[in-house]
Amino acid sequence: MKKLVRFQLSLMMFLEFFIWGGWFVTLGTFLADNLQATGAETALAFSTQSWGAIIAPFIIGLIADRFFNAERILGVLHLIGAILMYMMYSSVDFGSFYPYVLGYMVLYMPTLALVNSISFAQMKDPSKEFSNIRVFGTIGWIISGVVISTVFAWDAPEARAEGMLKYTFLMVAIASAFLGLFSFTLPKTPPSGKGEKITIKDILGLEAIGLLKNRNFFMFFLSSILICIPLAFYYQNANPFLAEVGMGAPTVKMAIGQVSEALFLLLIPFFFKRYGFKITLIAGMLAWTIRYLLFAYGNADELVFMLYIGIALHGICYDFFFVSGQIYTDSKAGPKIKSAAQGLITLATYGVGMLIGFWVAGQISDMYLNADGTHDWTNIWIVPAGFAFVVMIIFAIFFRNEKVEYSE
The missing domain is CATH 1.20.1250.20 (MFS general substrate transporter like domains)
Structure with missing residues (x-):
């Protein structure tokens, strides 16, 4: 290049x-x-x-x-x-x-x-x-x-x-x-499908729907939607939470999560090789539970280290589940439906899953709003912590371990 x-x-x-x-x-x-x-x-x-x-x-x-x-x-x-x-x-x-x-x-x-x-x-x-x-x-x-x-x-x-x-x-x-x-x-990038006939089924990735007949892929698909509900709590509430509890410069400190994301991305090949796909995903889901418990019981004073750890866990939370999930989806889809399969997962997670998650997070935030305008953050964070743990247990029980090839 x-x-x-x-x-x-x-x-x-x-x-x-x-x-x-x-x-x-x-x-x-x-x-x-x-x-x-x-x-x-x-x-x-x-x-x-x-x-x-x-x-x-x-x-x-x-x-x-x-x-x-x-x-x-x-x-x-x-x-x-x-x-x-x-x-x-x-x-x-x-x-x-x-x-x-x-x-x-x-x-x-x-x-x-x-x-x-x-x-x-x-x-x-x-x-x-x-x-x-x-x-x-x-x-x-x-x-x-x-x-x-x-x-x-x-x-x-x-x-x-x-x-x-x-x-x-x-x-x-x-x-x-x-x-x-x-x-x-920018360099010219002509349309790749010019002149080709395209259907709504192609656009939504619905030709990959047949993958759901596979029990493991169905459990992964369902877990992906459900885990996006606690994920929405982080996107919607993390910055207001850190600001409200008195953590200085909360936005730049949340960027620790992006640094963590880049670092843990490098560890995915090691985890895949050492522990396999199922354990890698379970580790990602468990990290969501731990993160929210740290947020629930930490504070901006003597327990501020708990908030820092919770932010830093973003790498495991995101990479070990979502990036690993993209790799798994790619391995399960044949050459003709690779893009469709990724589109289906994206539609299910960032579309349906997080749409539900943002609504739930909003309802919970209003439920635990105090009279003085502050929030009962302990109870707010307990909800996604418990939800993520339940999703992890369901996945651990019903997803049969299988070998997933990963090309570094």
Whole structure:
């Protein structure tokens, strides 16, 4: 790969995830502080990610794969996204904010697939080259947390009291406009399915539905949906929780989770080889339970180390279940339905599973809201801890151990 192309793809990935991390991490805190949103309203805002994940295949399948170059669609989506971000920055109540965040996520979620498509099109051996490009996305997410917490300190208590978190949307609007314009300079990526007939069944990955006849794959599929319910608690509540209990610079400290994610990704081959797929997934689910118990009983004072450990467990929570699950899905699907199988899992998890999870998290947050506006976080975190443990037990009992090949 030419150095210029490598630089372009790396910058594209950096900006793509800088944009996501630059507002989504602090969204729950912003909604509570700036718009006085309830738990149910916060759940509505976060669930736009799920609606975006559900609608994204239609945009990619019906438009990107058939009619227009991927880099041009990426540019248009981010330019429109910049406008919507600015409107979110200008919103003064949840009623005016919600339509913009919904529209934004419907447009943003397809870009996650587009940046991958653009990258893969320039690679001779994606299995070896892609990780070196994708890591800049993780770096972008981390840097967004550093900018919010350290450079501008928008999530500091006094800044939050003045409503400064709204500037995260302005920052992201600028970054999105830049990426939108920059996208038109990216290597040309013509539509891969131009002239081909495509059906709704193809778009949703439903041709992979036959995999569910396999008992093990069905249990994995069901567990993937269910484990997304406690996952939603983390995305929706972690930043407001850390801010409310008094942890300084919570956004940059949550970036420890992204560092952990990058490190534990390197350990997956070792776990696969040493312990097998089933134990690796069980370890991931158990980590969710441990993480939430640490959040439930830790604090920002003498037990702050428990909060740090809980954040750092993100690598095991995410990589050992979701990345391992992608590998397992790839191994179970034949060559003709590999993409369809991955699409089906994505639709089930980020679509259906997290849509349910955000709603549940919102209801639980409102249930344990105190009269003074604070929350009973111990009881809030006990719910996903117990749920994740039950899912782990069900998976351990009904999933028969099998060997899964993993190519390093």
